Amino acid sequence: MTTLKKTIQEITTSLKGLVEDPQVIINKDYALGLFAVPVFQQAKNSKTNPMELAKKVSEALNKKKHVFFEKTTPLSGYINFHVSQHYYQEAVTELFEEKKHKKNNKTAVIEFSQPNVGKPFHVGHIRSTILGDVVSNLLEEIGWKVVRMNYYGDSGSQVAKLILAMQELKDLPKIKNEKDLLAYYIEIHKKIEEDPSLAEKSRSILEKIESGDSKVLKELKLVREKSYEAFNRNYALLGIKFDEELGESDFIEKSKTIVKECLDKKIAKIEPGGETLAVLEPELPNLVILRSNGTTLYSTRDLALAEYKYKKYAFDYSLILTSSEQNLYFKQVILLLNKLKKPFAEKYNHSGFGLITLEEGKMSSREGRVVFLEDVLNQAVDLARQQIKEAYTEKELMKISHHVGIGSVKFAILRINAEKNIAFSLKKIVSFEGDTGAYIQYTCVRAKNILRKTKEEAVIHELNNSESIKLACTLSQFHSIIEQCAENKQTQPLCDYLLKLSADYSEFYSKQPVLKAESKQLMQTNLALTKATIQVIEKGLKLLGINIPERM
Structure with a gap:
């Protein structure tokens, strides 16, 4: 059990x-006390003034x-709990x-990414x-066995249309990518x-596929090969791996037995027109599960x-x-x-999560209004390179x-509540100023540089300044943040937590010299807080699928 849980x-x-x-809550202002308990309901029940x-x-x-809190103070109907030195020492040391x-x-089986064969792997795919990947990491962290699954749309109407294009459009260049x-x-x-007669040809091709x-x-x-080449390049850039990869075509025959x-x-x-309809009314609209020509649909195969x-x-x-556009479908x-x-x-x-859109509106493969993810990632790497001023070897720089x-x-997308839409702008996503992933990475790199310069032991003693206490309070919440994110399948709280931790460490570092501390005890304490910060940032960013460079 963590120190925070013991204290609660x-x-x-x-x-x-x-x-x-x-109901124990954590105060935003630690100066009030790290924990608080409201008494409004109790006061209402006993007809007492809450204050x-x-x-x-x-x-x-x-x-x-008490062991983990040393005193309490009442304020505006809350009881505030001020934690003890024992709390700080145990909470930091356990990290x-x-x-x-x-x-x-x-x-747990987590199905994600799911690009369609024949369609571009655009920036919208990065969210799923x-x-x-992060939801899988979080569940594994709290003890689950996780199967990461990718399910390719490899036999839908888009594939049939591409085969039709290959048959009809002889004047276009040979397909290379x-x-x-x-x-x-x-x-x-x-x-x-x-x-319109071409639409009938496309339907005929779909029947031939099945x-x-x-x-x-x-x-x-050929269509699949070129698509998979692009998919795998993107997954390599993102550092994504799957335990099992399947395609819709694997389930055509089995799906018909379910019909x-x-x-x-x-x-x-x-239906009179020949379609097979799953009857879901009145709860939800009915769902077509087989076309009149006997071919299957997404629903059948799902x-x-x-x-x-x-x-x-x-x-x-x-x-x-998947995107929230499919919320109704999956309810069905x-x-x-x-x-x-x-x-x-x-x-x-x-x-379902919010869509990533272009400034002029929703992405559309049909209209060619697409930002290729691979291009975005490569541009982000180039922009990062331009901002690195130190002299490094070419290998280090890369x-x-x-x-x-x-x-x-990754961080810019994971930090936004998954339900919200993102209006995509490369400039905003790769900005390294303000609340960004690069800021957290830099905080960790700077802290590591401090540890490299000394052989002094990192041991936490009494905390006697506001910056150290504030940093220790934030550090102590790490495990509960992980459990919260895993339980709710969220990434935003972890991103916000790491930003706060980085800001708290920067404030601590600017006001409390680590290597030039006034005493050996204070140096050891400051080193302990630095070491704990490194441990937490490394673990937190790893869960988010983000690597930390050795130098920046």
């Missing part, structure tokens, strides 16, 4: 018989000795040890990709609008994927991360799994600029 436990125990069901009640309880607590959560024997695929995609959409036509599958292989199951259980019906995940991993929790899929009485339906979850550039892009 001590506070709640000490309040027994004084405050019913006390008088807080004063009475505070006086009772101050008559006894030196690499604590591993016990394995909880639970398995890095969110899924994903940018050529985009050019084909844009052009075929123009042609389809001009000649039936295994050898000629069409050969053309499909039959839906019909047999009378939770689906065949149902089969859900069964596959559970059969293989017997997961305790499953999460799919999960409701259908419930209607099918699948044993895993209640464990199957979806989380490594530093990569860590700083990629890290800044």
